[in-house]
Amino acid sequence: MRTKNVVHLVLILGLLSVLNLTYAQDTPEVSEEGKEVYEESCAHCHGIEGRGDGSAAENLLPRPRDFTRGLYKIRSTESGQLPTDQDLFDIITIGMPGSSMPGWETSLSANDRWEVVAYIKTFYDGFKESETPPRQISLEGKIPYSEDSVEIGKVLYTQFACFECHGNLGRGDGTSAPTLQDEWGFKSWPANLTQSWNYRGGNGIDDIYKRFIGGIAGSAMPMFEDPAFGLTIEQSKRYNELDSKVEMTESEEEEYNQLDEKMGNAYEILDLMADGDATEEQKQIYDTAMKAFNVKSWHLANYVKSLSPEKQPEPAIGKNVLRSQYTINELPEIADAAWETLESSYFPLVGQIIVEPRQFNPTIDSVNVKSFYNDTEVVFLFTWDDRTHNTEVEEDEDTGTTFEDAIAIQFPVKVPKGPTAEKPYFLWGGRKAVYLWQWKASDADKVTELTAKGINNAEAQEVQGDIQAKSEYTDGQYKLWVKRALKTDDKKDLQLESGVFVPIAFSAWDGANGDVDTKRVISSWYSFVLEPVPSSRRFIYPPLVALLSFGLLVGLRQFVRQRNT
C-alpha cells in the first residue's frame, strides 16, 4: 500500500515535471517577460495581438506597425528580408522621429527592450521559419561626404527619379506625392528631405543609404535599381544628356545607341544572375555594374544629407525671439535680396486637438518668419513647407465643405501691458478678441483682416484696412509677404510701436490633408518686437561714465590725502 502511494507520487511528480518542461519550451521565459513589458508599454498602439490595432491606433498616421505581417520599414537588410534583432532593438531605443513612436531608451532598460524584441518576433512565424539570417546591406565602398560628391549626387537625384515623389528640392512635393498610399491604403506622404529630424530611420548617411538599397517596406518607397545599370557615372550622365536632346547628330546617335546597348546587356545579365545562369564573363560585367551602382548610391546619400540642416531649428523664444529689423530704406519686396540678410525665426506647429473636428495627423510642421520695418510700415515674410498646392477650392460632394491651403497670423487687438496682463486665449481668442490676418491660396495676393473671439467665432472686419500681400508657391514651399502701416485708424486693428513685445501665434491649413475650419495646425503664443533702432546714446554715455569714474577716483584720493594731513 505504502509503496503504491510512493509510486503514484513519483509518477505524478514525474508527469508534472514533464508538463512543466514542455510548457517552458513552448513559451521561453524571455518572451514571458517581454510579453509583460509589451502589454504595459506597446499594446495600446500595436494591439495585444500585435496587429497594430491598439486603442490609440485609429488617430495615428503612420499607423502603428502590424507585427503579424513581418513587414518592417526600417531595416539594415536587403529588400524583402526580415530585419535583424539589432534593427528592431534600435527602433525601440531611438523611436521613429516624425511619427508617434517615441524612443524608449529612458523608460525601458536595455534588457526589457531585448525582451520586447524577442516577444514581437513571436507575432510573425516568418522569424521562426527563416533558417538563414537576413542578408544585410553592405556598407562597403562608402564615399565620404564632400561638396564634389554632393554635386554628383544632385545629378543622380534626377536620374534615379527621386523627384517624382520627393520633389525637385526634396520637400516631399513631387507630382506623385498626393496619391501615395501605404500598404494598408492609408495616405502616406513622401519624406520632406529638408527636415532631417523627421527621417524615420535616422539622418546619418549610412541610414539614408540603407533606405534606398533596402526600400521602406509597406510604403510606396521602392527598392532602387540602377536606372543606368552597367554605365559609369560619366556614361549615365552622358546618356541622359543625349536622351533629353530633341535631335541628335549622327555621331551622337551612334554614341547613344552604344550606351543603350551596354545598358540593355547589363540588365539582361542582372536577370541571368538571379537565375544563376551567368557565365564568368557576365559575372564580371555584373560585378562592375553593381560597384558603379553602389558608388552612385553613396553619392546620392551624400546629396540627400546635404538637403537638410542637421538639427531642428530652435523655436523663436528667448534670445531667438522674432525681431523686426529697422531700415531707413524702402521695405523689401517679396523677392528682394534684402531678406537673405536676416536669420529667420522658427515657429513649430502642431495639430489642433482641442476643439472638434481635430487634426491628429498634421502635415505642416512649422512656419519661418522674417520682418523689416521703417518709420511708417512693417513687412513680414512667412515661409512654410506644404507638399501640395491646393489653390482651387476642392469641394466635398457630400458636405459641400471646401479644402484649400491657408494661413492665419494672430495678434491681440491690444498689446497687454506688462507680462502678467491678460492675453486673449491663444486659440483665436475668447473673452478678449484677437486680430488676425488670414490668407487663402485661392486668393493668393490678398490678406483679410479678421476679428475673432473664439475658434468658431471669427468675422472678417467690415472695414478692411490697406494691407498688401503677395505670395508664391515653388517646390513645396509657400512664401507669403505682408505689408501694413504701423498705425491704422481702425480700433479693431493692432497698433504697432517700436520696442514693444507683441504676442503672435499661427494657424495653418493644408487642403490636401483635409484641413478646414478647426481642423488645422496651430502654435501657442510667441512674441515679436520691432527692434528699436540702436540709439546714439550708446556713443555718448559710456565715455561720460568712464570720465566720471576717473574723476571720482581722483576726488577720493584728494579727499584721503587732505584728511591725512
Add this chain to the structure above:
Amino acid sequence: MKTKMLTCLILLFAFGFGLFVFADSHEKEEEMNKLVFPKAYKSTTVKDGGKISGVVKFEGEVPEKKKLEITKDPKVCGVTDKFDESLVVGDGMALKNTIVYLMDISQGKDFDKDAKVEIDQKDCRFDPHVQIIPVGTVLTMLNNDKATHNVHIFGTKKNNTEINIQQTKNRKKMRLTRFKSKNAEGPVEVKCDIHGWMKAWVAYVPHPYFAVTNEKGEFTLEDVPAGTYKLGYWHEACGTNNKEPVTVTVTAGGEVKQDFTLKLKK
C-alpha cells in the same frame, strides 16, 4: 498544486483554442476574396480532354465609366483617355477581366511553356489588367513609356511576397526573377505609386485551368480530363463564388457550356 496546474493548463488550452478560432475567422473573410486551389496538382498528358466554355455577364446598374484623372506626366500619360478598370462591362453586359477556373482539379495538362507572362506598362496603364502567373514562373514587366514607373506588388496577408521596385524609362524590360512566387496565391494587387491610378492584378496559380474573360465576357478551359469539377470565378468588383461553386461534369471530348451572371460585391 496538482489541480491548480491542471486548471491552468485547461485554461491555457481554452485560451489558445479561442485565439485560433478568432484568428481563423479573421482569415476566412480574406479568403473569401481569394482563389481556391487544390491541395496538390500533378501534370500528366491529357488525351481526349473536354472543354468548358461560357460567357460571364454583369447584372445590375452599370456605373458610369469613371475617367481617371491624370495627375502626372501628362505628355506621356495623358495622350489617351484612361478609365477605371475595376468593372469593364461591354456590349450585352459582357464582363471583362473575370477569372474562371477549376477549383479542385488534381491532375491534368501542363502549363503552356510558350505563353507570355508579362505586363506591359504603356501610356501609363497596365496591360493586361488581370494576369495569371504559373507558380515559379517569372513575371516580366515591360516599360514602353518615356516615364519612370515602380512595380509594387502586394503580398497576401499570409505570405509576404512583396515587390516594390523602380523601373525607370531606360529599362524597357524587367524580369522579376528574384520575386518568383513559390506558393499559389492571389489575386494580389499591382500598383505604380508614381502614377497612382495604375492598377492591375496578378494571381500565382498551380495549374493551367484558369481563364480570364475577354471583352465579350468569353472564357474557355480546354483539355480538361473527364470528370466532375467545381467551377469558380473571381472578379475584382463582384467577388467570388467560393461559398457556392458551380459543379460541372466534363465528358471525354465533350463540351460543357456554363455562363455566369455577376452582381457587385456588397
Add this chain to the structure above:
Amino acid sequence: MKRVSLFTICFVIFIISWVFLEFVMGGVISKPIPSSVISMYMALILIAILVHVSVEDTRFREFLRPIHETLVDENRHVRRIVLAVLIPLLMLGYTYSNLAQKANPPGDPRDAHPSPPLELTYKDEVIGSMQTVENPHRHYEKDDPEKFKSHVENGRRVYYQNCFYCHGDHLDGQGHFADALNPLPANFQDPGIIPNFQESFFFWRISKGGPGLPASGTPWNSAMPIWEDHLTKEEIWDVILFLSDYTGYPYRTFGEGH
C-alpha cells in the same frame, strides 16, 4: 610669510560667492539663476561683509588700509595708475554693453500650481468639496482588485486615445505635439507633481483644462483642452487612476501635509 589683508579676504569671499551662485548653484546643482536674483544675493553679501568689517573700529581701519595705501602711498604708484585706467575702462565697457544689448522678451510669470476652486464640478454638476472628494473608483484597489484593474485599463485607453499626443508615451510631458506648446505639458514622471496633489485637484485640472485656470495660471496660454467636453466623469476618474498606476506615485490624500 606676509599676512593676507582683510580687504583681500573680503574680496576673495565676494568673488567666490559670485562664482558659486552663477556657476555652481546655477549650473551644476540646478538651472541657471536669473541675473536679477544673483545681483540681489550679491548685494546682500556685500552688505553683510561691510557690516562685518565695520563693527569694530580697528577692523574697519584694517579693512580700509589697503585702499588707503593704494590711493595715497608713494610706493603704490604703479598700482594706482593701473587702477585709474582699468576702472574707467571697465565702466565704459559695462555701460556700452548695457546700452547696446537687445531687449529680451518679457518672461511669462505663471503660477504652475494655482489654487483650485472650493467646489469640484463636472460641467455644471457639483460633485462636492475640492478638499474631500475622493476618486469613486479608488476603493476597488482594496475591495475588488480585478475591477480596479479594469478601471486602470480603461484609464490607459483614455490616456492613449487623448492625452499622449502632448503628455507622451512615457507620461513625461514629451509627446510628439509638445514642442510647439508653451507652457509645456505636465510631466507626470516628475516626483513633484502627482504626490503633491489630491485626485480631486487632477479632476479639476483635467475637466476644466487651460481655460479653467485662475488668472495667475495664465489660462490664455495653456493648450490643455476642456476635457469635460469630450470625456465622461468615469473616464476622467479612470485616467487619474492610470496616471498613478503607471508612474508608481501615489496621490496626496486629504489631511496629509505637503
